[in-house]
Amino acid sequence: MTVHVATVTARGSARWRAGHPWIYRSDITACDAPAGLVAVVDPRGRFVGRALWSPRSEIRVRMLTPRDEEIDADWWRDRIRAAVRRRGERELDATAYRLVHAEADGLPSLVVDRYGEHVVVQLLSAGLEARRADVLAAIAEVIEPAGILLRNDVSVRKHEELPLEIENAGGQIPDEVVVREGSVHYQVAMRTGQKTGAFLDQRENRMRMARRARGRALDLFTYHGLFALHMAGRADTVMAADSSGPALEVARRNAERNNRHNIDWVESNVFDLLRQLERAGERFDTVVLDPPAFAKQRASLPRAVRAYKEINLRAARLLAPGGILLTCSCSFHLDKSGFLHMLTQAAADSRRELVLERVVGQALDHPEVLTIPETGYLKGALVRAR
Numbered sequence: 001m002t003v004h005v006a007t008v009t010a011r012g013s014a015r016w017r018a019g020h021p022w023i024y025r026s027d028i029t030a031c032d033a034p035a036g037l038v039a040v041v042d043p044r045g046r047f048v049g050r051a052l053w054s055p056r057s058e059i060r061v062r063m064l065t066p067r068d069e070e071i072d073a074d075w076w077r078d079r080i081r082a083a084v085r086r087r088g089e090r091e092l093d094a095t096a097y098r099l100v101h102a103e104a105d106g107l108p109s110l111v112v113d114r115y116g117e118h119v120v121v122q123l124l125s126a127g128l129e130a131r132r133a134d135v136l137a138a139i140a141e142v143i144e145p146a147g148i149l150l151r152n153d154v155s156v157r158k159h160e161e162l163p164l165e166i167e168n169a170g171g172q173i174p175d176e177v178v179v180r181e182g183s184v185h186y187q188v189a190m191r192t193g194q195k196t197g198a199f200l201d202q203r204e205n206r207m208r209m210a211r212r213a214r215g216r217a218l219d220l221f222t223y224h225g226l227f228a229l230h231m232a233g234r235a236d237t238v239m240a241a242d243s244s245g246p247a248l249e250v251a252r253r254n255a256e257r258n259n260r261h262n263i264d265w266v267e268s269n270v271f272d273l274l275r276q277l278e279r280a281g282e283r284f285d286t287v288v289l290d291p292p293a294f295a296k297q298r299a300s301l302p303r304a305v306r307a308y309k310e311i312n313l314r315a316a317r318l319l320a321p322g323g324i325l326l327t328c329s330c331s332f333h334l335d336k337s338g339f340l341h342m343l344t345q346a347a348a349d350s351r352r353e354l355v356l357e358r359v360v361g362q363a364l365d366h367p368e369v370l371t372i373p374e375t376g377y378l379k380g381a382l383v384r385a386r
Contacts (some may be wrong), residue, residue: 004033006040006053006061013042016049016063019371021108023051023061031060035126037071052108052127056161062108062125076131076138079107084142087365093207096179096188098200098365099143104375105367112139113196115188116177117146120196121169126160136169147171151196166191178257182207184229186254194223201362201378202290202328206230208360208382209326213238215285218277218318220270220311225251225263227288232260235286241266241273271307274314283320288327295331304331305338309346316350319385326360328380336379343381353386 012027023040031038031053038053040061050071052062064071083105087097099119100112109125121139123129139148148169157164176189181203190197206227213231219240222228224247228240232255240263242248248265255263266273270291289311295304312327319325329339336359347354360380361368368376 004031004036004038004053006031006033006038006051007045008040008042008048008061010043012061013040013048016040016066019369021051021063021103021372022059023063025058025060028060031055034130036130037127039068052125052131054126054160057126057159059125062103062127064106064108071131073134073137076134077141079105080112080135080138081142083107083112086367090364092203092365094179094181094203096181096198096200097203097363101366101375103372104369110135111196112143113200114143114145115190115197116179118149118171118173118177118190119143119145119147120149120151120190122151122154122196124154124156124160126162129160129162140170145171147173149173149190151190181226182210182230183233183258184210184226184254185257186224186226186229187250187257189250199223199226201330201366202226203365204363205326205328205360205380209286209288210234212324212326212382213286215320215323216283217286217288218284218315219288219290220274220315221289221291222251222265223247223290225254225265227290228263229254229258229260231286231288232258232263236262238263239266239284240264241268241270243267243269271311274311274318278314278317282318283323284318285320285323287315287318287323287325289315289325290328293331294329295333298333301331301333304334305342308334308339309342309349312343312346313350316347316352316354316385319352321385323385324357325354325383325385326380327383328360328378330378332374332377334379335373339379340381343383347383354383355386356381356383358382 007030009027012023040048049066111122153164188197210230213235217231217235217238219228222240295301362378
């Protein structure tokens with residue numbers, strides 16, 4: 001098999017040696033390979049590692065290994081098995097969770113999520129797409145799922161000049177499956193749900209709120225109602241709001257499935273609802289703010305911060321004395337320090353004294369590698385009002 005070579009600048013090789021697997025177009029000095037695998041060398045021709053190559057992407061190289069080893073079917077199988085083993089060591093109290101978190105598991109641009117007996121896979125780079133057969137064979141062998149669904153409908157594939165598509169890659173894929181998270185069972189539509197079917201990264205935060213909720217609770221941007229369902233087991237009542245009627249229909253079915261009858265589902269723009277609740281002098285003992293990403297590009301960050309500040313300011317004003325607020329952001333471009341700075345400003349403007357109890361993040365099956373900030377995007381805080 002022909003081994004293609006990519007020559008990178010000293011800056012590019014230093015980036016890899018410092019712990020980040022991406023090498024950008026500007027740091028490629030020579031390579032005419034098709035999408036797939038390449039050997040990477042530095043300006044002096046010294047071997048740097050083996051990598052995925054995407055000839056149309058701004059991220060041209062995604063490093064796989066510093067060793068001069070063959071990246072064959074056995075390599076993919078061993079790397080995927082190691083990622084799956086790490087999840088087994090976590091003793092996750094759920095039947096839906098992430099098995100492979102891309103770069104954080106040493107498998108750049110590969111996502112694998114388990115939903116019961118089925119898995120949903122995303123191939124997010126042209127280099128990985130070229131190795132599709134080996135990757136899917138390894139997933140089938142290691143995980144032995146009842147079915148494999150490819151959710152390659154992610155916009156990032158456009159930057160790789162790859163088609164957006166959803167397709168069955170093996171076995172049977174039902175329209176819906178029911179999975180468990182702690183004591184809560186919920187419905188997942190793997191073909192049409194957000195992300196790969198559900199927001200798995202909030203699992204541990206939802207289970208935390210199942211233990212912490214009390215009194216009158218408010219769940220904002222509820223989507224399929226998972227925070228509300230967890231809180232309803234302990235809170236007296238829950239108001240759960242979202243602007244999507246279809247999402248709330250799924251949430252109602254989830255509530256029936258779990259015999260949760262103390263949830264009031266509200267179809268509303270959350271910004272408008274917060275203003276209405278504040279004007280009415282409403283108070284809540286528990287509030288969850290889990291909005292969508294307001295800053296999908298860096299250029300939109302200032303406007304996004306203003307939006308985050310507004311909803312956090314108004315949520316703080318709704319807290320009863322001693323009430324708790326879990327607030328989150330999944331915008332990668334708003335980092336942890338920026339998020340906490342925003343929250344501090346919101347607390348000051350709300351004229352409420354808020355005590356930071358805990359900084360939270362994504363679930364442990366979504367590991368964050370310190371030298372790869374892109375692996376960590378979800379950040380949050382649990383605060384208490386005095």
